[in-house]
Amino acid sequence: MTEPQRPVVVLDFGAQYNHLIARRIREAEVYCEVVPGDTPAQKVLERRPAAIILSGGPASVFEPGAPSMDPALLESGIPVLGICYGMQLMAHLLGGRVEPAGRREYGRTAMRTLKPTPLLEGVPATSVVWMSHGDEVKAVPPGFEVYAATDHTPVAAMGDPRRGLYAVQYHPEVRHTPEGTTMLRDFLFRVAGLRPNWRPADFIAGAVADLRARIGGRRALVALSGGVDSAVAARLAADAIGDHLTAILIDHGLLRAGEVEEIAAAFPDLDLRVVRAEREFLQALAGVEDPEAKRKVIGREFIRAFERAAAALEPRPEVLIQGTVYPDVIESGAGHARTIKSHHNVGGLPPDLPFEVVEPLRWLFKDEVRRVGEALGLPDTIVWRQPFPGPGLAVRIMGPVTAEKLAVVREADRIVREEIRAAGLERAIWQAFAVLLEARAVGVMGDRRTYGRVVAVRAVESEDGMTADWVRLPDAVLERIASRLTGEVEGISRVVYDITSKPPATIEWE
Ligand code: XMP
Numbered sequence: 001m002t003e004p005q006r007p008v009v010v011l012d013f014g015a016q017y018n019h020l021i022a023r024r025i026r027e028a029e030v031y032c033e034v035v036p037g038d039t040p041a042q043k044v045l046e047r048r049p050a051a052i053i054l055s056g057g058p059a060s061v062f063e064p065g066a067p068s069m070d071p072a073l074l075e076s077g078i079p080v081l082g083i084c085y086g087m088q089l090m091a092h093l094l095g096g097r098v099e100p101a102g103r104r105e106y107g108r109t110a111m112r113t114l115k116p117t118p119l120l121e122g123v124p125a126t127s128v129v130w131m132s133h134g135d136e137v138k139a140v141p142p143g144f145e146v147y148a149a150t151d152h153t154p155v156a157a158m159g160d161p162r163r164g165l166y167a168v169q170y171h172p173e174v175r176h177t178p179e180g181t182t183m184l185r186d187f188l189f190r191v192a193g194l195r196p197n198w199r200p201a202d203f204i205a206g207a208v209a210d211l212r213a214r215i216g217g218r219r220a221l222v223a224l225s226g227g228v229d230s231a232v233a234a235r236l237a238a239d240a241i242g243d244h245l246t247a248i249l250i251d252h253g254l255l256r257a258g259e260v261e262e263i264a265a266a267f268p269d270l271d272l273r274v275v276r277a278e279r280e281f282l283q284a285l286a287g288v289e290d291p292e293a294k295r296k297v298i299g300r301e302f303i304r305a306f307e308r309a310a311a312a313l314e315p316r317p318e319v320l321i322q323g324t325v326y327p328d329v330i331e332s333g334a335g336h337a338r339t340i341k342s343h344h345n346v347g348g349l350p351p352d353l354p355f356e357v358v359e360p361l362r363w364l365f366k367d368e369v370r371r372v373g374e375a376l377g378l379p380d381t382i383v384w385r386q387p388f389p390g391p392g393l394a395v396r397i398m399g400p401v402t403a404e405k406l407a408v409v410r411e412a413d414r415i416v417r418e419e420i421r422a423a424g425l426e427r428a429i430w431q432a433f434a435v436l437l438e439a440r441a442v443g444v445m446g447d448r449r450t451y452g453r454v455v456a457v458r459a460v461e462s463e464d465g466m467t468a469d470w471v472r473l474p475d476a477v478l479e480r481i482a483s484r485l486t487g488e489v490e491g492i493s494r495v496v497y498d499i500t501s502k503p504p505a506t507i508e509w510e
Contacts (some may be wrong), residue, residue, distance in 0.1 A: 013057030028197030054086025080166030229323030253278025254392030443493030452493025
């Protein structure tokens with residue numbers, strides 16, 4: 001996929017906030033990419049960058065083997081902004097003096113502007129910035145001027161306007177720097193002269209044209225999962241190549257109520273093959289209790305079912321469209337991956353399938369995928385669908401999965417989601433769902449004693465699923481959920497609400 005427009009290229013030196021730099025730039029409607037910090041100048045220049053940003057990083061420029069960059073990029077005439085380590089590196093490479101900070105500054109720090117500069121236009125003379133550094137620039141390189149300082153950092157911002165080189169010691173990309181967005185926008189729009197033009201409609205036009213060119217007259221295949229990424233990728237591909245696209249949806253019987261129908265309704269024009277494989281999956285899962293074992297079985301069966309369905313297609317598709325999104329690309333490409341539990345890939349396809357893989361969303365963050373989905377006219381139920389695990393309802397049934405338990409948890413899940421939606425909380429909540437426990441509890445209905453199933457309701461808020469907090473749902477919502485679950489779902493006699501955060505618990509119960 002050719003990338004749209006001339007990008008801002010972020011050279012990544014390994015700081016934990018780096019993905020935020022890319023996010024803030026995208027939020028300013030400017031297209032950007034993250035590449036490893038030591039990418040050769042020629043490779044960076046091939047991307048025709050409109051501006052370059054040097055990220056922060058945990059190293060010190062003095063350490064042997066400290067990450068560096070091709071200095072030619074600083075002489076290329078392209079505007080550059082160095083951030084934290086990026087500033088120290090710029091100073092170090094251009095003849096300034098970097099030293100360990102006399103006193104380390106960490107956290108919110110008051111900064112004074114010393115000299116007017118387009119870099120800090122619109123920023124008050126005194127503002128709060130977020131500092132986190134062990135070294136600092138003691139003397140700026142020849143040609144540079146100092147724009148701002150804090151009590152303990154004499155050079156908090158510097159630049160050489162003639163060469164378009166600027167740098168800041170603080171982190172404008174984090175929310176703790178309240179003027180950070182203004183500062184980054186000042187760099188993009190005032191210093192580098194960019195325009196905000198990274199909008200869904202531009203992306204869609206570019207992506208459709210690109211898919212058409214890449215696929216040519218060949219046939220392509222896409223696996224729909226019910227999630228927003230694969231749906232948006234499929235919509236783009238369908239708009240690009242029409243009836244040369246076939247979609248496969250493996251219905252493993254572990255999806256939620258109405259999902260298959262929703263997807264089919266959203267793609268009336270698509271050659272959609274729904275593979276009904278519930279029986280095979282349930283057979284393979286029979287008696288399997290251990291959560292990891294369940295995942296293995298489902299992963300294996302999923303790939304089998306997909307391969308079988310793909311092999312039966314005539315004529316044979318040569319291209320596989322995948323909904324890979326940008327965080328996956330950064331994680332695998334730039335080498336600073338945070339560790340994601342391997343089980344989170346369950347329900348995906350292996351890399352060695354006999355297709356040319358095309359990934360139209362590889363430049364987008366999740367919220368951008370949603371905006372594109374909306375612009376493409378996909379229904380809200382798909383665009384705003386909460387994350388749902390690949391192994392589906394199987395990991396929301398404690399103990400072995402049976403058709404009967406599946407029916408109970410699916411119905412319970414439908415009610416929980418309906419009530420969350422009715423309360424207007426669906427978008428604010430990361431995930432809300434029901435879990436069917438192994439336990440039984442005594443209840444009373446009419447004047448009859450019951451001994452029924454226990455359902456746990458879980459609702460969490462989260463940024464990325466790595467940590468999460470339980471949602472303080474209004475009592476009235478909890479009450480309605482409990483009374484509907486016990487009243488409408490046969491066999492449920494008790495409802496409990498999960499009030500553990502992650503950590504120590506995980507989001508799913510299995
Ligand atoms: P946990 O339970 O580990 O979940 O806190 C974090 C996020 O990952 C989802 N999840 C999965 N997604 N396959 C997936 O595709 C899986 O096996 C899986 N297990 C958990 C979970 O729903 C939450 O969003």
